[in-house]
Amino acid sequence: MSNTVYRCAALSAVKHDYVPRAVHAHPAFEVVVVADDPQVPDWAHERNEDFAAELGVPYVRDVAAALADHGVQVAVVSSEAERHCDLSVRAAEAGMHVVQDKPMSTSLAECDRLVGAVQQAGVRFLLWNRNLLPALVQAQQELQRGAIGALRAIHVDFYFAKDAGPPKGSRKPGFPPIDWLARQLEAHADGSDGGVGTAAMGELQIEGIYPLGYIHALTGSPVRRVFARTAAHFHxxxxxxxxxxxxxxxxxxxxxxxxxxxxxxxxxxxHPDIGEIKLHLVGSEGALVVTEARPEVGIYYRGQPATEYPNVRVADSNNFLLMEQFKTAIETGADTLLDARAGRDIAATVAAAIESGRTGQPVEVA
Amino acid sequence: MTCYALVGAGAADRYADALLRLPDVCVAAVVDPDAGGRGAAARRLGAGLQAASLPELLAGHSDCCSGVLVHGAAAARLDDAAEAVRHGKHVLLELPPAADAARLQALGEQCAAADVCLMVGGTLRFLPSQQVLKQRLDSGKLGELGLLRAHRWHAAAGGVTGSVPDWQDLAAPYLDLANWLFDDRPERVYARAAGSDYVQIHLGFRAGGMALIDVSAGLPPGDGYQSVSVIGSTGAGYADDHHNRALLFAGGNPAARDPGEGNHDLAGELAEFAAAAAAGRAAQVTGADAHAALQVAAAAAASAASGDVAVRREDRYE
Structure with a gap:
């Protein structure tokens, strides 16, 4: 492996700046510029400027210029979901390797466009994921050593114990529906703005990439068909x-x-923690139950704020390992852990599930 | 003292333990074709009477019991229950095989005509863990139930019938659990099976409620596993063997030890049966309840075979 330090551009940091932060934290990657399109709204510019100031790097209101003028090799995209693919496509077409926040897109056509652009440019693409959390790595190792025989079924529970504004049923007669973007902007303060953007997204779209990413990693197989039930039950x-x-x-x-x-x-x-996140794997010779959050340490004390998670994850190298593997992919031409094709397949699974939820019928994944 | 006849010596140990909690209930007779087994069971339970078959017992000693606890071979349960009803006995019937759904419905009508109590046992409703979930749901603390998630894995030879397990029979108690917790029957049923020992069943209830249940009978010999989660609009409950196991360190990787829930479920079931029969009221788990669960199991089987969704049309699934 080389000692190269890759120069990165954060193309929008309006949502989860943990992605550009994670990239920047790896010794082989350095965010040297933050950039976005000039026409994005003021709140987006403000967030980008704040992030750039924190890193001590320039903020450029011109994506193409930032990529061209700062000697960048990697783009890190963390915009609103509906702009993800467009920014990634432009970066790939400019010859950049791309790390992109989830979800891949709100549009399957956009995902297809991105798959084509990455292939055409011959660059590496990583869709951000949690597949290298310690418990997931262990599950993969157990499967690979044949501990439960051949995998027959895999079940993932992915419950986020977070609120999302007023509870369902709280809107009084005569009051307008909640504006999605306004709600997401308000949620930025507590980090529950995973659905930021003008296009409303459900949990399947916002978070589905994580559990479906686990399933992709553990089965290595695309999903062929789905049947789903969906509801707005809480918020x-x-x-x-x-x-x-x-x-x-x-x-x-x-x-x-x-x-x-x-x-x-x-x-x-x-839930007393971030939520019950578990995997149940059934094999031909046994079964495996995995709690995604382990290992963790429980901390409880008088006066503990309700917003503080009492269980603290430890020994979590997910972000480091993702970037380590991404560096390897850049330098060897290997696939990334969740490449554009796999990300597109997951987006297609989500789209099929949403359609199934609407129709009440099984749906073939496109 | 309320006395019952027990059909099926294999249930004697559990009853002996459950009866410790019920001083006003006894088992007066044990019925089993295996003489050795019924003799041991009778001694264990302090029962004075034994018979090879229920007709034999009731022909000679009809007044020995006010009710019959039917736990025998799955294929004979409905016959034994019907025989008991013909003699005016109340019946606690272990959940029959899914294939007997139609006969169970007929038995319910027979019981109603004879004015005897029919309660179906062997469900999950009296497990302490499930009682807590139900009580918390009923109290309103968890809000409106939106999701039931259940995993149940048995060892390969651990089916409820003691023979080759059929996933319909293994799933039926969980389908009853879903009906009970949602207080409804599903509108849609979709199932996928892998071989004869694995199934996952997806249920859709009115108002958006949903359930996912997977049942496997393919674990290696040893303990099974159960996990039931309920997600309500204002809270959630998790009854999970994963949380409740102890670790035993005896060299190598530690073994997980399950403290289990004892025989509290059977004691609760029996107490409810006795109370319902004495009061002349319907038991908490009626024949109609069990029939509904078996109907869903049949719908799941049809869905698994066809790949289509079974949709409820009034009292049946298409």
Whole structure:
């Protein structure tokens, strides 16, 4: 491996700046500029400027100029979801390797465009994921050593114990529906703005990449067919914008493995930690139950703020390992851990699940 | 003292433990075709009567019991229950095989005509863990139930019938649990199976409620696993073997030890049966409840075979 330090441009940091932060934290990558399009709204410019100031790098209101003028090799995209693919496509077409926040896009056509652009440019693309959390790595190792035989079924529970504004049913007669973007901007303060953008997104779209990424990593198989139930069960913003905050999906993989996903933003009161996130794997010779959050340390004390998670994850090298593997991919031409094609397949699974939830019928994944 | 006849010597140990909590209930007779087994069971339970079959017992000693606890071979349960009803006995019937759904419905009508109590046992409703979930839901603390998630994995030879397990039979108690917790029957049923020992069943209830249940009978010999989560609009409950296991260190990787829930479920079931029969009221788990669960199991089987969604049309699934 080389000692190269890759120069990175953060193309918008309006959502989860943990992605550009994680990239910047790896010794082989350095964010040297933050950039965005000039026409983005003022709040987006403000967030970008704040992030650039914190890193001590310039903020450029011109993506093409930033890529051209700062000797950049990697673009890190963390914009609103509806702009993800467009920024990534432009970066790839400029010859940049790309690290992109989730979800891949709100549009499957945009995902296809990105797959084409990455392939055409011959660059590496990494869709951000949590597949290298310690518990996931261990699960992969157990599967690989044959501890439970051949995998027959995989089930993931992915409940985020976070609130999302007023509870469902709280809107009084005569009051307007909650504006999605306004709600997301308000949520930025507590980090629950994973759906930031003008296009409303349900939990399947916002967070589905994580559990489906686990399933992708553990099965190595695309999903062929889904059956889903979806509901806006908890939050007024989801009900007002006709997007799910609770969903269940039956998954039929091309490999023949069966699976399922339960996902929801179930409210802060519903779990003492960030949420119950578990994997249940059924094999031909045994089974495996995994809690995604382990290892962790429980901390409880008098006066503990309600907003502080009492369980602290430890020995989590996910971000470091993702970037380490991304560096390897750049330098060897290997696939990244979750490349554009895999990300597109997950987006297609999500789209099929949403359609199934609407129709009440199984849907073939495009 | 309320006395019952027990059909199926294999249940004697559990009853002996459960009866310790119920001083006003006894088992007066044990019925089993295996003489050795029924003799041991009768001694264990302090029962004075034994018979090879229920007709034999009731022909000679009809007044020995006010009710019959039917736990025998799955294929004979409905016959034994019907025989008991013909003699005016109340019946606690272990959940019959899914294939007997139609006969169970007929038994319910027979019981109603004879004015005897029919309660179906062997469900999950009296497990302490599930009682807590139900109580918290009923109290309103968890809000409106949105999701039930259940995993149940048995060892390969650990089916409820004691023979080759059929996933419909293994899933039926969980389907009853779903109906009970949602207080409804699903509108849509979608199932995928892998072989005869694995199934996952996806249920859709009115108002957006949903359930996902997977059942496997393919674990290696040893303990099974159960996990039930309920997600409500204002709270959630997690009854999970994963949380409740102890670690035993005896060299190598530690073994997980399950303290289990004892026989509290059977004691609760029996107490409810006795109370319902004495009061002349419907038991908490009626034949109609069990029939509904078996109907869903049948719908799941049809869905697994066809790949289509089974949709409820009034009292049946298409």
């Amino acid at each position: 007024q913003a989801n009900a007002d914008n006709d997007v799910d905050d609770l969903a269940t999906v039956t998954l039929e993989m091309e490999s023949g493995v069966l699976g399922s996903l339960c996902i929801g933003r179930i409210g802060a009161a519903s």
